[in-house]
């Protein structure tokens with residue numbers, strides 16, 4: 001029997017590509033260039049399955065234009081905000097993601113962002129590198145200590161839970177807001193806030209871990225940022241769409257916020273040039289899941305979903 005034809009849109013780890021080649025007739029993107037919308041449609045028209053990343057947008061128009069051959073979008077990401085799930089369902093296309101396997105890596109980056117923001121990591125690094133580190137005194141580069149403070153988690157899913165565990169290691173008191181309260185064994189004595197406003201009022205550090213659904217767009221805006229304790233720290237490793245960056249910049253400039261640690265931005269790649277010019281911001285280029293172990297695991301998980309689908313079984317991570 002002919003192998004299903006699979007488009008892999010970006011360069012993946014060699015072990016993942018090898019396994020894919022064994023089981024599928026793979027179309028690789030050898031140059032790893034981002035597809036234009038037109039090229040993405042064209043490439044998907046000639047395959048049974050696609051294994052994309054969050055860098056490829058499957059909006060309703062793209063899905064309609066692809067036509068009947070494509071049967072499954074097996075994402076190499078936990079986030080699925082780049083795929084119009086309703087349009088995929090309407091077109092009879094199955095959609096899967098890669099949950100769980102990137103929680104540890106993303107939690108590490110959330111903690112790095114928190115510490116980088118609280119302890120002025122970007123500023124200190126720049127000072128040493130530029131050769132302008134010419135002094136030291138007890139009042140030099142004084143930051144905020146996170147030990148013992150309140151760590152607010154917005155979105156207590158898998159990544160939120162692991163990040164909360166890591167924050168516990170700093171003696172932080174965990175607070176969270178989620179659609180549903182967690183059972184005791186997952187809550188682990190964290191304080192549940194039934195409203196977002198309730199969580200914000202007690203979050204010395206606020207870490208975002210919710211998906212970028214339509215209702216969560218700009219969930220952190222001028223009104224909600226004002227509810228945080230004075231000199232709070234905001235951390236975002238989820239999606240840039242969750243924060244109104246103009247309001248964030250205003251809060252950082254006014255001193256309402258002490259600092260922010262950001263791995264994701266409204267515009268990617270690229271980020272925000274105003275934020276990039278500010279000293280109280282620690283910035284990374286969307287690398288939450290970028291470790292060797294996690295990239296392998298994400299690739300294998302996406303292939304597991306494809307294997308199940310083509311074996312006539314339900315893929316474990318079906319989201320549409």
Ligand code: DGY
Nearest residue numbers: 054076077078079289
């Ligand atoms: C994810 O898995 O959603 C990460 O943001 C990388 O795409």
